[in-house]
Amino acid sequence: MYQRSPFVLITAFALISFFGIAQNGVISKDSLEILHRQTFDYIHAQDYSSAIASSNYLIHVAEKQNDNLYTSLGYTRLGSTYLSMRDTVNSLQYYLKALEYAEKTEQDTFVSGVYNDIGNMIMETDGNLQKAIENFQKSLELNRKGGRNEKGLLANYINIAWTHIELKEPEKAFKYLDKVSKIIEKDSVHPLYPINTNILLGRYYLQKQDFKKSIELLSTEAKIAEDLGFLNEAITAQKHLSRAYEANGDLDAAITSLKKERELDERVQEKIRTQEVRETNARFKVDEYQRDVEIAKTKEAYADSLAEKSKERSTVFTILSCVLLVGLVIIFMLFKNRKNYLISLNNKNKELEIAKDKAELLSKSKTQFFSTISHELRTPLYGVIGLSSILMEDEKLGAHKDDLKSLKFSADYLLALINDVLTLNKADENGITLEKTNFSLGKLLKNITSSFAYRLEQNKNILNLHIAGNVPDKLIGDSVRLSQILMNLVGNAVKFNESGTIDVKIEVEKINKNGTYSLKFLVIDDGIGIPKEKQTSIFEEFTQVENRNYNYQGTGLGLPIVKKLLALHNSEVLLESEEGKGSTFSFIIDYELATANEKEADIEEIKTPLNAFENMRILIVDDNKINQKVTQKILETRHFKCTLADDGAQAIDRVKNNHYNLVLMDVHMPNVDGIEATIAIRKFNKNIPIIALTAVEVDEMRKKIMDSGMNDIILKPYDVSQFLTTILRHLSVKYMEV
Incomplete structure (x- = not known):
């Protein structure tokens, strides 16, 4: 069991003492600024319990002195601390409080900074790009109104451009990127500004389908970012460089970029794993600190209550010896106090209800996070495991057999780790x-x-x-x-x-x-x-x-x-x-x-000879080009004839106008997804076997997938033999029906 640290107890009681000092005296602006900088240092040093304590003290003192600026700064630091601890609910709550007090200062450039923080926080967590860009635009307008020069607007321009690129609005983004480029040419700036600007320009040219310029910019910035140690920027550059190579038809270069992205990401993940251990310890300390502060406050309130009651008794005894009427007044006040206690109890109950709703919301957010991360991790693993399986079968690569085994083992290990984490989460949620x-x-x-x-x-x-x-x-x-x-x-x-x-x-x-x-x-x-x-x-x-x-x-x-x-x-x-x-x-x-009459669920052998399927046509529907190619190669090595479709709309059109023996349908796709496409196909073709391909946990989607009219489900990334067995099972049924 975690033991309560004596230091945390001392800190809790010390803060109560500080609060008393703040109530009796006035803290100077210099002292407030020192406290604000100290809070920033605690966040930078990842000492989150001290950061929260210092922020709360700064807010308490600043509010007592009606100092809206430092009150806002205190809430801003709380927002930053909880964002660092990945507590997005509390982070957004404190940023909004910071904005409330910042607007009271009527200092445009200061308010601008809070809007910018909120925009960045939304980009990192919520993903609501329209809400993020609204905050960035407000920040830019306030900075201009406050008289900031063009160089001071760099961060605003880049944030707005980045959001337009994410929204696939390249022309709107270019207007801001052009301004940034001109400022960078004239003034010396931090290296991250030109790196991020050129990465965004590379993505701009990618969306404009000028693949040559996109590749040139992204490859250059990927190397510069890596050389300077900006690994997250290097990963972003390699990610979009891979897409540019793929769009340009250079799949080998695309795979090379993907490998480089994985290599860089592994280096970052190593740091993140170390960081997460520190964050976990910090959360424990924060929780203990908050409990200790509440205990300290309760003890102080209790002591004050005892002192107050003692004083009241002395007064009562004195007054009772003089006037009986005062006794009646005291009785009345006791009833009034009882009413106040009941009101207070009712308010506490309401707070508990709010806390319960908040906990349920966090639980839903956690479940949604695991569902999303499952899809996002399994999708690239599909390409890695599939390609390694294909390459292991290539006799020309016999010299690399051990390396390919190592690659596939590493991918399988990562998949097992992902499944373990998801299983543990579902078990904790009774799922x-x-x-x-x-x-x-x-x-x-x-x-x-x-x-x-x-x-x-x-x-x-x-x-x-x-x-x-x-x-x-x-x-x-x-x-x-x-x-x-x-x-x-x-x-x-x-x-x-x-x-x-x-x-x-x-x-x-x-x-x-x-x-x-x-x-x-x-x-x-x-x-x-x-x-x-x-x-x-x-x-x-x-x-x-x-x-x-x-x-x-x-x-x-x-x-x-x-x-x-x-x-x-x-x-x-x-x-x-x-x-x-x-x-x-x-x-x-x-x-x-299992009785002899019951059919075994996991069929592993298909009696129909493979050469019976040489003329079988399969439609592969997947929006990920690399995953398309992996599935296509696996099937074509077994003499199947394959046709590709990039989304559900193309799949509907191809099935309507061509003959296929089977459809492999990705579930999650832009425009028309796999569920919608299957429902549409079943309106004019009831018989063609349609098998779902999905990287999301099957338990979460099974009913929806099967209700749409699909015949079976294959979870990505899959084992090649099980993948082929599932396909042959459905083809053999149709084959025997003919």
């Missing part, structure tokens, strides 16, 4: 329900074993599979969750073991009266083992066993996920381990038997 489908235990274990081939080879480990003879193969249950549990346990055993042996054993614990089988699963390794004092904490999130002789990397999410998934099965994971002598993880899950 996981167990499915009941037929599956083959043998095939499931075979797939799990083969997926660890590369990691086993790296660590020189041996994986043995032991299935007792009385264990049934065909079962009914949630095979996906069982696979996740075993993948995490086996993955841990492989990672924390070198030149060792891992045994996976499955045996029948008992046969229940209702006919279900209680199967016991054991994952045994002879690796480093787990110390007794760590055997409880390893099931907590982000916790790993540390060993001075080894350097193991990971998130520490595997075992918490196992624990949560087993809880859904009304089961638990048991651990037996001794440091230096390996570990045994075991659990028991009940499964029903």
Whole structure:
């Protein structure tokens, strides 16, 4: 459990004392400015608890002195602090308070700065570009009104231009970019100004389809930004440079830029991971600090209340000895106080309701964030995993086979990490329900074993599979969750073991009266083992066993996920381990038997020969050009004939005017998405198989996808063999119907 720091308690009581000083005396402008700069330094040093304390003190003192400027600055610093901690709800709330006090100062350039902060905050979090540009325009107007010279308007011009580019309004953006270019030619400015300006010009020419100029500008600025250490700008340049190369038809250069973008992004992500640890610690400190301040205030209020009541008693006794009437007045006042207490209690209840609504809103925002990030991460992974799978099959690249294995392993590892984070989030939100489908235990274990081939080879480990003879193969249950549990346990055993042996054993614990089988699963390794004092904490999130002789990397999410998934099965994971002598993880899950008449859900073999599909035509609908090419190459190597469509509107037109045996339909596309396109196609073609391609969690979209008329779903990025099996399953049905 997190222990409350004595320093935080001292800080809390010290602030209460400061508040008392501010009430009795006047703080000079110089002192306010020092306090303001100190707050800025705390934010820069990522000491967020001190930044919040200092900001609140600045606001308190400035409000007492009716100093609107420093009150606004205090709220601005609070907005910056919470934005740094990624608490966007509180950040926006404090920025709006800052704007309220800034407008009272009637200082145009100062108010302009707050509007600019709000615009930037919206751009970073909300994504409402129209709202962002309204704030940037207000900032620009106020700066002009306040007499700022052209150089002082640079930030406004670039922000407005950037927003117009995001809105795909290149001509409006160019008007501001031209002004910025002229200012930069005349005056010396910070290097970020020309870098961002030229990146925006590169995007402008990309939208104007002048690909040569776009490539020239973006490639130059990508190198300059990287050389100067501006990695985020370099990533942005490489991202749009890849699109420019792709639009110009140079796919090799586009892929090279994408790789460079990934390389730079990994460097940034490494910094972000370190930053997130500091931010998490800061949040804990902020929460503790806020609680301690409330405790300190309560104690002070209680002490004041006691003193006040003592004073009241003395007065009452004095007055009662003189006049009985005063006693009646005191009784009246007590009733009045009781009424005030009731009003106060009612207000507190309302505040609690507001806090509850706010918490629910944050929960919805978190769910939306994970849904969006799932799509945004899985979409590029589709290209990486697909291309690496294709290249591994190319005999000409035999010399690079190990490199390609490493590439695919890294992409698969990243995909598994994304799935772990999403699973953990859904478990915390009670968003996981167990499915009941037929599956083959043998095939499931075979797939799990083969997926660890590369990691086993790296660590020189041996994986043995032991299935007792009385264990049934065909079962009914949630095979996906069982696979996740075993993948995490086996993955841990492989990672924390070198030149060792891992045994996976499955045996029948008992046969229940209702006919279900209680199967016991054991994952045994002879690796480093787990110390007794760590055997409880390893099931907590982000916790790993540390060993001075080894350097193991990971998130520490595997075992918490196992624990949560087993809880859904009304089961638990048991651990037996001794440091230096390996570990045994075991659990028991009940499964029903699948009868011979029930069709197995996860068909893996299609009896129809592949050459029967040589003349089959497939329409690939995807707005991502690279993903189009990956899918096309996978299918064409199997002799399918492929046609491409960039969005739902093109797909509708092609199906209406051509014959296709099957459609692969991306769900998320601009203009007309996959759902809308499928509904339109089903109005004139009821029979053509349509399979959804989506990078969003299937649980969130399954009903909507299937209700639209689609026949099946493939989650990107996919395993090539499962991808082909799904396609052949639907083609074979149509083939046998002919």
